[in-house]
Amino acid sequence: MFESLLNALPVALQLGSLVSLVVGTLVGILIGALPGLNPVMAIALMLPLTYGFDPVIALGLVAGIYNGSMYGGSIPAILLNIPGTPAAIATTFDGYPMTRKGQGGLALKTACWSSAIGGIVSALALMTLAPMLAKVTLAFGPSEYFWVAVFGLVSIAVLVGKEASKGMLSALLGVIIGLVGVDAISGAERYTFGTLYLVGGFELLIVLIGLYAIPPVLEMAEKPNASYFNADSFRVSAGDGGFGLIRRYWPTWARSSLTGVCVGILPGAGGNLAALLSYNEAKRRASDPDSFGTGNPVGVAAAESGNSADNASAMIPSLTLGIPGNLIAALVLGALMIHGLQPGPQLFTRSPDVVFGFMWQLLLTAMLLLLLGGMIATRLFAQILRMPTALLVPTTLVLMAIGIYTVNGNVVDLYVMLAFGMLGYLLNRLAFPLAPVVLGVLLGPMAEQNLRLSMLIYQNDWTVLFSRPISLGIVALLTAVLFSQAWRAWRSQQHS
Amino acid sequence: MSMTYRDLFSGLAFLIIGAITAWMGKDFYDDAAYVPLGAGSLMSLFALPLIWRSSRRLLVGSPGGQAVATALVDHxxxxxxxxxxxxxxxxxxxxxxxxxxxxxxxxxxxxxxxxxxxxxxxxxxxxxxxxxxxxxxxxxxxxxxxxxxxxx
Structure with missing residues (x-):
């Protein structure tokens, strides 16, 4: 295998491949930075255009867009509190407060380095551990997925914010919002009130942009027309250099990358869950957990390395077993088939140059992020903050409108976004954390579907949720998180 | 308005939303009712400590938390x-x-x-x-x- 891997390196370093990697990474950063546009859409639009190209060039573009968009999503998340992609939710927690404190440049630099490191670790995992890790995915059944979703939801609800009960209420509100629409299993309508619009449920992106992006824009609008951000935000060169960042964040990057790789191999889990779990773990291990959410760069480092580490590892089940773990992996399989290659275990023996070349391309694009993301995109986008508040507010609102409108081409989505914006503004002022709401919308349906699948498979035997070893491990981890949080709360109460 | 009053009202709002969700959820078809019932009931349950804490603060007159919260709308x-x-x-x-x-x-x-x-x-x-x-x-x-x- 390692011989095939080495033989594929010159293929990945061909001029055509390198050009496609640079173009793909730049397009990916741009796509990720624009809310409403996502890498799935960009790759889907681009694939038919690559029909006449060599498969290595086509896959180079895919690799560039995929890794570039994951970092690109962090740019509006840090500068404007708008997650460019759902995976950038956790980046907003500390990225935007850093911008408000005048450390926007440092936050972007941290995000860029963290994305690159996460991407590199993930690509290395794909290169070296793919066949072994693929077997792990087969051990996960519906009950394990149910517990993964519950773990993500409950741990974030308890850890984010000051009061656990408010976090849980926010999470449950998200779960209820996620219930609206046609039930995927029975086909029954739930909470639609006879309205056609609600039959399809609420689009995640609309809820996300409404809850997260509208409240800070309204707060910005309420301030007098002056520079809303600290002038130091413009300085991308602020803070440590690359080696300083490595020295400071390597434990966070190691933990988050490992989390991202593990989440990535689970089909359907996605970068958003990887980022939130990594953030959660970084906060839990920190000596100053209260500083998270107020502009702690470790939070940005954890979230970004976590979501980028999910990228290449999500390709493991698709390349080794032919089972796509996410939509992009499905598109990669589509790209391989367009070029006459059959995904699955035989792919490694029949077309080693293409498959191992693709692994090298994922590694190279992760490295390119430091150059293209750090030196060009970050400096360019940081200039956004120079705009006066009175112009930043309407231009941001137009950007949100175009992002939301292009999702379904429906104006009603804009009203819904505004309504969620008002809800987010109110919850903010009532000191309810917003992250668990979004997480509830995201993980609620995942938990429900897997719970019901378990019940269907095991004929309503509830003990199955507690009898499988992996499920028990996750339950034990969840219990440990809850107990450690309760212990901390009790100790801080004793101190005060 | 103090944060205690806001907690009380938001707790009551969540209690009502949870109760309505569970009440409507009980009529859903078969296992489609599991999560609506559970989420609604849990929401009502988690709203109770919020209501309890804020009402106790109001009755006892303890400042607990922010006495005067930031304005709901600044401008x-x-x-x-x-x-x-x-x-x-x-x-x-x-x-x-x-x-x-x-x-x-x-x-x-x-x-x-x-x-x-x-x-x-x-x-x-x-x-x-x-x-x-x-x-x-x-x-x-x-x-x-x-x-x-x-x-x-």
Whole structure:
């Protein structure tokens, strides 16, 4: 295998491949930075255009867009509190407060380095551990997925914010919002009130942009027309250099990358869950957990390395077993088939140059992020903050409108976004954390579907949720998180 | 209004939302009712400590938490003007066209929020709308509401 891997390196370093990697990474950063546009859409639009190209060039573009968009999503998340992609939710927690404190440049630099490191670790995992890790995915059944979703939801609800009960209420509100629409299993309508619009449920992106992006824009609008951000935000060169960042964040990057790789191999889990779990773990291990959410760069480092580490590892089940773990992996399989290659275990023996070349391309694009993301995109986008508040507010609102409108081409989505914006503004002022709401919308349906699948498979035997070893491990981890949080709360109460 | 009153009212609101969710959920078909019932009941359950703590603080007169919370809206005039402009923008968008409405929206809201440099406002608006047009209409070819002067 390692011989095939080495033989594929010159293929990945061909001029055509390198050009496609640079173009793909730049397009990916741009796509990720624009809310409403996502890498799935960009790759889907681009694939038919690559029909006449060599498969290595086509896959180079895919690799560039995929890794570039994951970092690109962090740019509006840090500068404007708008997650460019759902995976950038956790980046907003500390990225935007850093911008408000005048450390926007440092936050972007941290995000860029963290994305690159996460991407590199993930690509290395794909290169070296793919066949072994693929077997792990087969051990996960519906009950394990149910517990993964519950773990993500409950741990974030308890850890984010000051009061656990408010976090849980926010999470449950998200779960209820996620219930609206046609039930995927029975086909029954739930909470639609006879309205056609609600039959399809609420689009995640609309809820996300409404809850997260509208409240800070309204707060910005309420301030007098002056520079809303600290002038130091413009300085991308602020803070440590690359080696300083490595020295400071390597434990966070190691933990988050490992989390991202593990989440990535689970089909359907996605970068958003990887980022939130990594953030959660970084906060839990920190000596100053209260500083998270107020502009702690470790939070940005954890979230970004976590979501980028999910990228290449999500390709493991698709390349080794032919089972796509996410939509992009499905598109990669589509790209391989367009070029006459059959995904699955035989792919490694029949077309080693293409498959191992693709692994090298994922590694190279992760490295390119430091150059293209750090030196060009970050400096360019940081200039956004120079705009006066009175112009930043309407231009941001137009950007949100175009992002939301292009999702379904429906104006009603804009009203819904505004309504969620008002809800987010109110919850903010009532000191309810917003992250668990979004997480509830995201993980609620995942938990429900897997719970019901378990019940269907095991004929309503509830003990199955507690009898499988992996499920028990996750339950034990969840219990440990809850107990450690309760212990901390009790100790801080004793101190005060 | 103090944070204690806000906690009390938000706790009551969550209690009611949870109860309604569970009550409506009980009628759903078979296992489609599991999660609605569970989520609604849990929401009501988690609302109770919030209501209990805030009512106890109010009855005992203990300050617990922030005695005076930040205002719900810092500057009602600017807040309402922004919301009003957004609503007008969304209503007119499908009739007048995306790029025209967006340009007018940026110009008007910038003026409403206190930007008094016409050259800066017009310059940034033109550059911004041109970039959007280039990206969405020419490169990505995304369908957006057609301009009124181009509609046949």
């Amino acid at each position: 009602p005039g600017r807040f309402l003007a922004t919301l009003g402009c957004c609503l007008v923008y969304y209503v007119t968008l499908p009739h007048i066209g995306f790029y025209t409405t967006s340009a007018v929206f940026v110009l008007v809201l910038a003026a409403v929020l206190g930007e008094r440099r016409p050259k800066v406002v017009v310059g940034i608006t033109v550059v911004f709308i041109t970039l959007l047009y280039g990206l969405f209409a020419m490169v990505l070819r995304r369908p957006l509401p057609v301009e009124f002067f181009l509609a046949s």
